Structures are given as C-alpha cells and as structure tokens.
Amino acid sequence: MSNPSSFQKLRASASLQHRLSVGLRLLIAVFLIIFSIFPILWVISASFNPTGSLATQTLIPKNPGLDNYRTLLTSGEFPFWTWFGNSLKIALITDVLSLSITTIAAYAFSRFRFRGRQTMLKAILLIQVFPALLALVATFLMISQIGDVFPAFGLNTHASLILVYLGGAMGINIWLMKGFLDTIPRDIDESAMVEGATDWQIFTQLILPLLRPILVVIAILNYVGTYSEFILARVLLKGSEQYTLMVGLQVFAGAQFNQRWGVFAAGVLIGALPIMIIYLILQDKIVGGLTQGAVKG
Amino acid sequence: MPDSTSQNVMKTKESSTINIWSPLMRLGLLIATDVAAVWFLNRLVSLGYLPLATVIIIITIFVNVVLLRQKAYPIRWMVVGLVLMALFTIYPIFFTVWVSFTNYGEGHLITQEQAVEQILKEKYLPEAGKAYTWTAFKSPQGDYALWLKDAEGNGYLAKKGESLTQPQSGEAGIGELDEKGIPKTIEGYKRLNAIVAATDQNLTEILFGETGTTIQVRSPKEAAELLPKYIYDPDQDAMIDQEKGTLYRNLRGTFTSETGQVLRPGFVETIQFANFKEFFISPALRGPLVRIITWNFAFAFLSLLLNFSLGLVIAIMFNDAHFPFKKLIRSLLIIPYTVPALLTILIWRGMLNPELGVIDRTLESLFGWAPPWFTDQWWAKIAILLINLWLSYPYFMLVCSGALQSIPEDYYAAAQVDGANAWQQFRRITLPLLLVAVGPLLMASFVFNFNNFNLIYIFNAGGPPIASTPTPAGHTDILISYVYNLAFSASRGVDYGFAAAITIVIFFIVGTLTILQFRYTRMWEEVSENV
Numbered sequence: 001m002s003n004p005s006s007f008q009k010l011r012a013s014a015s016l017q018h019r020l021s022v023g024l025r026l027l028i029a030v031f032l033i034i035f036s037i038f039p040i041l042w043v044i045s046a047s048f049n050p051t052g053s054l055a056t057q058t059l060i061p062k063n064p065g066l067d068n069y070r071t072l073l074t075s076g077e078f079p080f081w082t083w084f085g086n087s088l089k090i091a092l093i094t095d096v097l098s099l100s101i102t103t104i105a106a107y108a109f110s111r112f113r114f115r116g117r118q119t120m121l122k123a124i125l126l127i128q129v130f131p132a133l134l135a136l137v138a139t140f141l142m143i144s145q146i147g148d149v150f151p152a153f154g155l156n157t158h159a160s161l162i163l164v165y166l167g168g169a170m171g172i173n174i175w176l177m178k179g180f181l182d183t184i185p186r187d188i189d190e191s192a193m194v195e196g197a198t199d200w201q202i203f204t205q206l207i208l209p210l211l212r213p214i215l216v217v218i219a220i221l222n223y224v225g226t227y228s229e230f231i232l233a234r235v236l237l238k239g240s241e242q243y244t245l246m247v248g249l250q251v252f253a254g255a256q257f258n259q260r261w262g263v264f265a266a267g268v269l270i271g272a273l274p275i276m277i278i279y280l281i282l283q284d285k286i287v288g289g290l291t292q293g294a295v296k297g
Numbered sequence: 298m299p300d301s302t303s304q305n306v307m308k309t310k311e312s313s314t315i316n317i318w319s320p321l322m323r324l325g326l327l328i329a330t331d332v333a334a335v336w337f338l339n340r341l342v343s344l345g346y347l348p349l350a351t352v353i354i355i356i357t358i359f360v361n362v363v364l365l366r367q368k369a370y371p372i373r374w375m376v377v378g379l380v381l382m383a384l385f386t387i388y389p390i391f392f393t394v395w396v397s398f399t400n401y402g403e404g405h406l407i408t409q410e411q412a413v414e415q416i417l418k419e420k421y422l423p424e425a426g427k428a429y430t431w432t433a434f435k436s437p438q439g440d441y442a443l444w445l446k447d448a449e450g451n452g453y454l455a456k457k458g459e460s461l462t463q464p465q466s467g468e469a470g471i472g473e474l475d476e477k478g479i480p481k482t483i484e485g486y487k488r489l490n491a492i493v494a495a496t497d498q499n500l501t502e503i504l505f506g507e508t509g510t511t512i513q514v515r516s517p518k519e520a521a522e523l524l525p526k527y528i529y530d531p532d533q534d535a536m537i538d539q540e541k542g543t544l545y546r547n548l549r550g551t552f553t554s555e556t557g558q559v560l561r562p563g564f565v566e567t568i569q570f571a572n573f574k575e576f577f578i579s580p581a582l583r584g585p586l587v588r589i590i591t592w593n594f595a596f597a598f599l600s601l602l603l604n605f606s607l608g609l610v611i612a613i614m615f616n617d618a619h620f621p622f623k624k625l626i627r628s629l630l631i632i633p634y635t636v637p638a639l640l641t642i643l644i645w646r647g648m649l650n651p652e653l654g655v656i657d658r659t660l661e662s663l664f665g666w667a668p669p670w671f672t673d674q675w676w677a678k679i680a681i682l683l684i685n686l687w688l689s690y691p692y693f694m695l696v697c698s699g700a701l702q703s704i705p706e707d708y709y710a711a712a713q714v715d716g717a718n719a720w721q722q723f724r725r726i727t728l729p730l731l732l733v734a735v736g737p738l739l740m741a742s743f744v745f746n747f748n749n750f751n752l753i754y755i756f757n758a759g760g761p762p763i764a765s766t767p768t769p770a771g772h773t774d775i776l777i778s779y780v781y782n783l784a785f786s787a788s789r790g791v792d793y794g795f796a797a798a799i800t801i802v803i804f805f806i807v808g809t810l811t812i813l814q815f816r817y818t819r820m821w822e823e824v825s826e827n828v
Contacts, residue, residue: 022620022621025614025615025620026621026622028614029614029615029622029626029630032611032630033626033629033630035687036629036630036632036633036687036691037629037632039633039641039644039645039648039687040632040636040644042644042648042655043644046647059655101375101377101378101381102378104374104375104378105374105375105378105379107374108371108372108374108375109375112370112371112374114368114370114371114372117371124382127382127386127387129744129807129808129811130390130804130807130808131744131745131748131807132386132389133748133750133777134393134748134777134800134803134804134807135386135389135390135392135393135800136780136781136784136800137393137396137780137784137793137796137797137800138388138389138390138392138393138396138797138800139385139389140784140785141392141396141401141793142349142388142389142392145341145344145346145349146349148340148344148346149337149340149341149344150337163381163384163385164385166381166385167381167382167384167385167386168382168385168386169378169381169382170375170378170379170381170382174378224637227637228637228638228639230639230751230755231750231751231754231781235785246637246639246640249639249640249643250639250643250755253643253646253647261647264643264647265644268640268643268644271637271640272636272637272640275635275636275637276632276635276636279631279634279635280628280631280635283627283628283631
C-alpha cells in the first residue's frame with residue numbers, strides 16, 4: 001500500500017465507482033420521476049386537448065387550446081365555481097375556528113396545572129386512534145336528527161360539515177401546539193404577571209405573536225386536510241349546489257368521465273394547483289415536521 | 298423538564314388567577330346556553346331522540362359546572378373544543394354502539410311511539426257506519442265547521458270536539474237555507490265553495506264530532522263516521538285490527554300478523570346481539586365477509602410493505618449530501634404527495650380505463666393485450682396496490698430520509714473498521730435504528746390503509762362485485778367500504794344497525810393494533826413523560 005501509484009489507482013477506481021453509482025442512481029431517479037409525474041403531465045395534457053375525450057388523448061395534444069377550461073368555467077353545465085368556492089369557504093372557516101380552539105386550549109394545557117390535566121391529554125390522544133371515518137354512520141344519523149330540530153345544522157348544510165370537522169380539532173394539533181408552547185420560556189409570562197397582566201393579555205399579546213411560525217404551518221396543513229376531505233362531505237352534503245370540490249368532481253367523474261375527460265382534467269388542475277404550490281413552497285417546513293415526528297416517535 | 302419549575306410557579310399563581318371573562322359575561326353566556334339547551338332537549342325528547350338528548354344533558358351540566366366553579370378555571374380555556382369533541386367525536390362512537398344493537402335502517406327509522414301513533418291514525422268505515430254529504434265552513438280564526446246531510450236529507454252541524462246538533466234555520470246562528478237545504482251562512486263562519494274545500498289539506502285531518510263517534514272527510518263528496526282501524530294493546534305489545542280481528546305482534550320492530558303481513562311503518566328496536574350474530578354466523582354472509590376481511594388485511598399489509606420499501610430504497614439511494622440535483626429530484630418525487638389523493642385516484646381511474654385509458658391503449662398496441670383492471674378481481678387488486686404505492690411512497694421517502702440523517706455516522710465508521718459490508722451495515726445498523734424511529738408511523742399507516750375508504754371507493758367502488766351475495770359486496774371491498782354500502786347505497790334498503798355492528802368489529806381490530814403499537818414502541822411511556 002505504500003506504493004503511491006497503486007494508491008492512486010485505487011483512488012481512481014473508487015472515484016470511477018462513485019461516478020458510476022451516481023450515474024446509475026440518476027438513471028433510477030429519472031425513472032422514478034417519470035413514474036411520479038406522468039399522471040400529472042397526462043392530466044395537464046388532457047386539459048389542453050380540444051377533443052376532450054379519454055380515448056383520443058395523446059401526451060402532446062394536437063391543436064392544444066383552452067376549450068376545456070372555457071367549457072368548465074362558463075358553460076354552466078355543472079357549478080364548478082360554486083364547488084370551488086364552497087371548498088375554499090369551508091376549509092377557511094374550519095381552519096380559523098379549529099386553530100383558535102386548539103391554540104387557546106393548548107395554552108391552558110401548557111401553562112396551568114390542574115387536576116385531570118394529564119388524563120385529559122392522554123384521552124385526547126387515545127380518541128384520535130379511532131378515525132372519524134368509522135363513526136360515519138352514527139355521524140350521519142346524528143346530523144339528520146339535529147336537522148329535524150335545527151334545519152340550519154342538518155343534512156346538506158355546510159354548518160353541519162364544519163361542526164363535524166371541528167369535533168376533530170382537539171386532536172394531535174393540541175399536542176403539537178402544547179409541545180411548542182412548552183419551549184417558550186415561562187420567564188416571559190412571569191414578568192408580565194408581575195406587571196399585572198391577566199392570563200388572557202399574556203396569551204394574546206405576548207405568546208400569540210411568538211406562535212406565528214408554527215401557526216402558519218399548522219394552519220396550512222389543516223387547510224389542505226379539510227380542503228381534500230371527501231367522505232364526510234360526500235355523506236353529509238346532498239345537493240349539487242352544496243358540494244365541495246372533491247365531492248363535485250367525484251360525482252362528475254362518475255357520471256360522464258369518458259366523454260368529458262378534458263373538462264374533468266381542467267377541473268382537477270384548478271382544484272389541485274393551489275395545494276401543490278403550497279406544498280412545493282413549504283416543502284422544507286413540511287419535511288421538517290414529518291421527520292421530526294418520525295424521529296421523536 | 299420544565300415541569301418541575303412550572304409546578305412551583307403554578308402554586309404561587311393559583312391564588313392570583315384572573316378570569317378570562319368577566320362574571321357578568323359568563324352569567325349571560327350560561328343563561329343563553331341553558332335556555333337553548335332546554336329548548337333543544339324538549340324538541341329532541343318529543344321526537345324520540347333519547348340518546349342525543351342524554352348527551353346534550355351531560356354536556357349542558359358540564360358547561361354549567363365549568364362556568365360556575367372557580368376551580369374549573371383552566372377548563373374554561375378549552376370548553377368549546379371539549380364540547381365539540383364530546384358531541385361530534387365521542388358521542389358518535391357511543392351512538393355507533395347503540396345503533397349496532399338495534400334494527401335501525403330502512404323501514405325502522407322512528408320510535409315505537411311514533412309508529413304506533415301513525416298506525417292508529419288509520420281509519421275504516423264500519424258496515425253500520427253512517428255516511429254524509431258535506432259542506433265546509435271556516436271561521437276567520439281558522440276553525441272549521443261541517444254541515445252534514447244524511448241519506449234521508451236531515452241536516453246536522455258538526456264541530457270539532459262537540460257532539461252533532463240538528464239546528465234549524467235561525468237557531469244557533471244558522472242562516473237561511475238554500476235550495477239544497479244547506480245554510481247560506483253560519484254566524485262566525487264563512488262558507489267555502491266546493492273546490493276550495495276539496496283542496497283544503499287541513500280538512501281531511503280534522504275529527505269532527507265527539508271522541509268515539511268522530512266524523513271525517515273522506516272524499517270531496519263524502520264524510521263518514523270512521524273508526525280507528527287498529528287498537529294498540531300494550532300488554533301483548535300488539536296491534537289488533539278492528540275490522541277483521543287480526544293480531545299483529547311486534548316482531549323485531551314491525552307489527553307482523555301470523556300470516557306474515559306487516560303494518561308500516563316499523564320502528565327502531567333493540568335486537569340484542571342479532572346484528573353481531575349475523576356477522577359471525579350467517580352462512581350467507583360468511584362467504585363475502587371472509588373474503589373482505591382477508592383482502593382487508595392483505596391490502597393493508599402489502600400496501601405498507603410496498604410503500605415503505607420503495608420509500609426506504611429511494612431514501613437510502615439519495616442519502617448523500619453531495620448528490621447532484623438532490624433538491625430538484627426530491628421536489629419532483631414528492632409531487633404525488635402534493636395532489637389531493639382523491640383527485641389522483643380519479644386520474645388513475647381514467648388512465649387505467651380499459652380500451653380508452655392511456656395505459657391500456659399503450660399496452661394494447663405494444664403487446665396486443667392489456668389487463669382488465671376493473672373486471673378481473675386480481676388485476677383490480679394489483680391496480681389498487683399500484684395506485685397506493687404511487688400515492689404513498691413519497692411520504693415514506695421523506696420520513697425515512699429524515700430518520701436516516703438521525704443515525705450517527707460513527708456507527709457506520711465503526712462497522713467499517715470491523716469489516717462489515719454494505720448489506721451487513723444496512724441489516725444490522727440502518728434497518729433496526731430506522732424501524733425504531735419510524736415504527737409508530739408504520740403502525741399508523743397500517744391502520745390508515747386498513748380503513749383506506751377513499752382509494753377503494755373512488756377507484757372501483759369495491760368492484761368487481763362478488764356474485765350472489767345477500768348484501769352488495771365486491772372483490773376489492775374492505776370492511777369500511779362494505780359498511781358504507783350497507784349504510785348508504787340504497788339498492789337493497791339501508792341497514793344502519795348491521796353497518797354499525799361491523800364498525801364495532803373494526804373498532805376492535807383498530808384498538809388491538811393500537812395497543813400493540815403502544816406496547817411495541819413504548820410510545821405510551823414516552824407520552825406519559827411528556828405531559
């Protein structure tokens with residue numbers, strides 16, 4: 001090994017090996033990327049394909065045009081804008097309310113010590129084990145019963161859907177938020193308390209501004225989650241005018257998928273783009289959140 | 298860690314606790330809540346929704362205690378969330394249990410009281426019963442009176458709850474009679490013309506005359522002394538037909554005669570373990586159910602294995618800080634994760650469409666054959682696993698690459714010194730450490746896929762259907778999509794009770810898995826340390 005030339009050869013071969021391996025991995029990456037983005041590319045192409053049917057589509061459309069978008073947005077065949085608006089509205093209201101509920105509750109869990117505190121925190125975690133989806137039948141029956149008394153909160157209302165979403169608000173987010181609040185030093189609270197500030201003042205004026213970064217992330221993830229939710233909306237909303245975008249597109253796909261593939265594709269893209277953009281911009285934060293969860297367990 | 302110091306802080310703090318809401322506001326809120334709750338309860342009880350009424354009572358008491366007791370001050374910060382959680386997350390779980398012990402479903406939607414009330418409304422014209430022609434009068438207050446004429450031409454005045462009278466013109470406010478012998482006016486009432494009267498919905502509902510011998514409008518021409526067709530006998534819990542004498546006994550929430558005739562509507566009734574018995578021992582159901590459960594587990598397990606493996610392989614391949622285009626590759630690879638799953642499942646459905654979809658058209662032109670993704674059960678299963686792989690591997694890729702970075706480099710250096718090859722390093726260092734880190738997520742992912750309703754339902758609605766089953770079921774149905782079919786696809790009549798019973802079985806499966814998860818990962822201990 002003391003022979004310099006053989007050492008150099010070894011290094012050269014190692015670097016060659018390294019380059020080969022990088023090349024091979026790049027090749028695999030290309031395959032994987034094709035696998036990953038092909039469906040998306042296919043939909044983008046479909047949305048610009050003027051013939052608009054599933055059977056005649058090619059990856060690069062002949063005579064690409066905006067016909068499908070025009071049909072989607074102006075023909076009034078199905079209320080795409082209403083669905084889109086419903087989804088945005090429901091997700092926004094749910095998001096704001098659920099964040100308020102969880103942040104205020106998490107503050108109490110983090111800052112006050114009271115009997116039953118640990119039990120409650122654990123119970124909240126345990127209840128999450130049972131997905132809301134499972135109680136679907138019961139939720140449906142319950143909302144229909146409530147609707148017999150208050151039609152405004154019954155079946156086929158956005159209010160009922162939002163309430164059901166909010167019922168799941170006190171979940172894992174409480175833990176996330178409490179964990180974050182625990183890292184904020186209590187010295188801040190104490191000095192404010194000495195000055196005579198109330199808990200509420202401390203919370204709103206001192207703590208809340210410090211929470212802004214995590215609030216933004218949770219708000220966005222929540223928003224995406226509600227926006228993409230399907231099954232509860234499908235069960236609780238009955239009228240086409242009340243549908244969320246997910247329900248609307250699913251129903252549309254069930255009815256006239258093959259012939260109106262191009263219009264459907266345009267709808268999917270408009271519906272998916274906001275979420276995709278959010279994810280890609282925030283990917284470092286989201287990845288951070290995921291891996292933190294993974295490593296902490 | 299901050300707990301020990303915070304405990305001390307809290308002790309000094311408790312005495313100086315200040316309310317977030319002024320007492321007056323709290324009192325106003327309390328009164329408003331209670332008034333609303335009482336009104337709501339009243340309506341719920343009158344509709345027979347007792348389980349919901351019970352939970353409203355509990356919640357109302359809880360809110361009162363929290364708002365009134367000084368010691369409950371911290372709970373006030375979370376009361377809204379707790380109430381919503383109790384009502385929309387916890388109560389449905391209990392309600393599911395209750396429903397699973399009942400025959401709740403099509404034809405059994407109301408309480409027995411309501412069903413009896415509806416059946417008792419049915420009337421019949423006894424052979425000896427008297428029929429009249431009628432003319433209606435209406436007062437400005439909305440009260441009705443009838444002028445009846447029997448076959449002999451005698452005129453009678455009938456009002457609700459009063460016995461029939463036979464007044465002459467000029468008596469009791471009766472005005473002049475017209476050529477048919479009907480008074481033109483009655484004091485305090487206005488005569489309705491025949492068409493208005495015939496289309497008046499209220500009129501047919503009113504029982505004129507005294508209880509026992511009531512007269513009801515039966516048709517635009519005729520009013521008759523009708524008797525209730527059925528009488529309810531609480532001792533036998535049965536309906537007795539007054540006309541024919543038939544006895545209809547309560548059989549699982551439907552009044553049924555010996556010959557099998559039934560009275561509609563039926564009602565909700567507890568049927569003990571019948572739903573569960575059906576689930577476990579009904580031979581007709583066993584075939585599809587065994588298949589569904591087997592596939593359910595196979596699907597969850599295979600999905601997890603495939604998705605995690607691919608994610609891990611990719612994470613390891615690119616776990617190299619100097620890899621070219623690393624960021625770009627990652628951005629492109631997580632794209633499937635960024636599109637709402639429902640939309641991509643629909644896209645896949647289009648792409649896999651036989652004959653029309655791009656994948657089948659391409660395969661067809663290359664090999665002259667393409668898999669029947671929707672009509673063959675095995676190809677349908679492969680398609681579902683493939684789509685799920687596409688949907689989920691980015692998640693595992695992200696999670697695994699995070700976890701890989703947390704494994705200290707020293708371990709690998711030490712292994713290299715000991716002469717371990719790459720496979721041994723992976724097998725002995727990477728995999729065990731990784732599994733510890735992502736174990737809980739794997740378990741959660743298994744539970745998620747076990748109930749992955751969206752994928753199954755949207756791709757093919759559980760199809761292709763299993764032939765000749767008593768309830769609609771498909772080869773790719775998992776338990777939760779089967780439940781959905783039972784509860785919401787009305788082709789054979791919905792059966793909430795049975796659907797709820799299956800839900801309870803799923804609850805148990807999920808619960809068991811969670812306990813295992815807690816055991817295996819010691820997550821609970823960690824949680825206990827953190828709270």
